[in-house]
Amino acid sequence: AQSVTQLDSHVSVSEGTPVLLRCNYSSSYSPSLFWYVQHPNKGLQLLLKYTSAATLVKGINGFEAEFKKSETSFHLTKPSAHMSDAAEYFCVVSATGGGNKLTFGTGTQLKVEL
Amino acid sequence: DVKVTQSSRYLVKRTGEKVFLECVQDMDHENMFWYRQDPGLGLRLIYFSYDVKMKEKGDIPEGYSVSREKKERFSLILESASTNQTSMYLCASSLRQVAKNIQYFGAGTRLSVL
Numbered sequence: 001a002q003s004v005t006q007l008d009s010h011v012s013v014s015e016g017t018p019v020l021l022r023c024n025y026s027s028s029y030s031p032s033l034f035w036y037v038q039h040p041n042k043g044l045q046l047l048l049k050y051t052s053a054a055t056l057v058k059g060i061n062g063f064e065a066e067f068k069k070s071e072t073s074f075h076l077t078k079p080s081a082h083m084s085d086a087a088e089y090f091c092v093v094s095a096t097g098g099g100n101k102l103t104f105g106t107g108t109q110l111k112v113e114l
Numbered sequence: 115d116v117k118v119t120q121s122s123r124y125l126v127k128r129t130g131e132k133v134f135l136e137c138v139q140d141m142d143h144e145n146m147f148w149y150r151q152d153p154g155l156g157l158r159l160i161y162f163s164y165d166v167k168m169k170e171k172g173d174i175p176e177g178y179s180v181s182r183e184k185k186e187r188f189s190l191i192l193e194s195a196s197t198n199q200t201s202m203y204l205c206a207s208s209l210r211q212v213a214k215n216i217q218y219f220g221a222g223t224r225l226s227v228l
Binding site: 009034036041042043044045046049090101102104105106107 | 118149154155156157158159162172204206216217219220221222
């Protein structure tokens, strides 16, 4: 069985300040973890993925995430928010042997203010 | 670039109508998926297909069926639409190993059932 919890449904930051979107996962198998972003009226786009290589994963648009097995976390960060980062972000878990599917978190809406 | 195309961005249907949502991908991906997205619930898997004429139920298959007659096309069918099927529907495709491969999403179809 696998599950994912996004700890904040909404996050608001000022432009130029750091972004932290929190995600905890549960998996009976060695997981793969993804972050996807969805801009208004658009489909989901992959930001980054972890598949058992380096624990610090760099993605597009300056985002990165760190896989911490001891904390079962995969938090998404960015040093400096930009207005164009305003979107909904989804943390996703999957596991070989855990069924042929992804499990999505409920999403975190990021608001970036001037 | 991978392209996943959903035939309609917006649809309005009446209760009891039969509804077809079409999805086409151009990257020769083995897997195709239909999700439903509702506020606060994230994405929930309705059905997926790992090969032509093959399908597996996802988490919420009730009230839906699917068809995959060609590798590039995956159709979602609402046999008799109901108001609780008003939602955003997202199609995705991926290479065979779901746990490690990126899913590519279409822009979505927003369905309203009146």
